Amino acid sequence: GESVGLHLPTLSVQEGDNSIINCAYSNSASDYFIWYKQESGKGPQFIIDIRSNMDKRQGQRVTVLLNKTVKHLSLQIAATQPGDSAVYFCAGGGYSTLTFGKGTMLLVSP
Amino acid sequence: DAGVTQSPTHLIKTRGQQVTLRCSPKSGHDTVSWYQQALGQGPQFIFQYYEEEERQRGNFPDRFSGHQFPNYSSELNVNALLLGDSALYLCASSLGGFSSYEQYFGPGTRLTVT
Numbered sequence: 001g002e003s004v005g006l007h008l009p010t011l012s013v014q015e016g017d018n019s020i021i022n023c024a025y026s027n028s029a030s031d032y033f034i035w036y037k038q039e040s041g042k043g044p045q046f047i048i049d050i051r052s053n054m055d056k057r058q059g060q061r062v063t064v065l066l067n068k069t070v071k072h073l074s075l076q077i078a079a080t081q082p083g084d085s086a087v088y089f090c091a092g093g094g095y096s097t098l099t100f101g102k103g104t105m106l107l108v109s110p
Numbered sequence: 111d112a113g114v115t116q117s118p119t120h121l122i123k124t125r126g127q128q129v130t131l132r133c134s135p136k137s138g139h140d141t142v143s144w145y146q147q148a149l150g151q152g153p154q155f156i157f158q159y160y161e162e163e164e165r166q167r168g169n170f171p172d173r174f175s176g177h178q179f180p181n182y183s184s185e186l187n188v189n190a191l192l193l194g195d196s197a198l199y200l201c202a203s204s205l206g207g208f209s210s211y212e213q214y215f216g217p218g219t220r221l222t223v224t
Binding site for chain 1: 114143150151152153154155158166168200202212213214215216217218
């Protein structure tokens, strides 16, 4: 089955730096991958997604990279802001379900 | 545009009791998925409802059941509560078809079992 996990439980950065959050997956059958942001006391918020047939996708201040050869996914956040502090999850998607990893907490200090 | 709403926000129950959680999907969505999120963990898929039927189920016992109404809202029922059922229960809605693509999550219901 799908297994999605993250390399680091906590990432601390300075405001204005670029952040990179990594994720490894084991099931190559996922149709797509999604990054979610979850702030304390809230549900996960969709950030960006990427189809399995793509290598890169860019959004506003965020870029997702997919390396299918090594089954690795990353989320890059440019010019990280204090409001970016949250837990970030990657999730692999297929028929009807999403499989989430445990999450990485991003801490942004001024 | 109303997003996904859930009720209640918080709930405290005793072991052995039963609980019902409610979810209203985002406007225009017809599919509802339920997830359980233990503290410090990622959400775990419970089941998904589409056209008032359970379409797929995760690795959860039969104590967890659900329902979807004609207006697409949904309920999650948990019987014979255990201490381990304490978690944040998330509802996510999406637009039908056989895909979980672009699920929008509600704020969740925090269930505490004592």
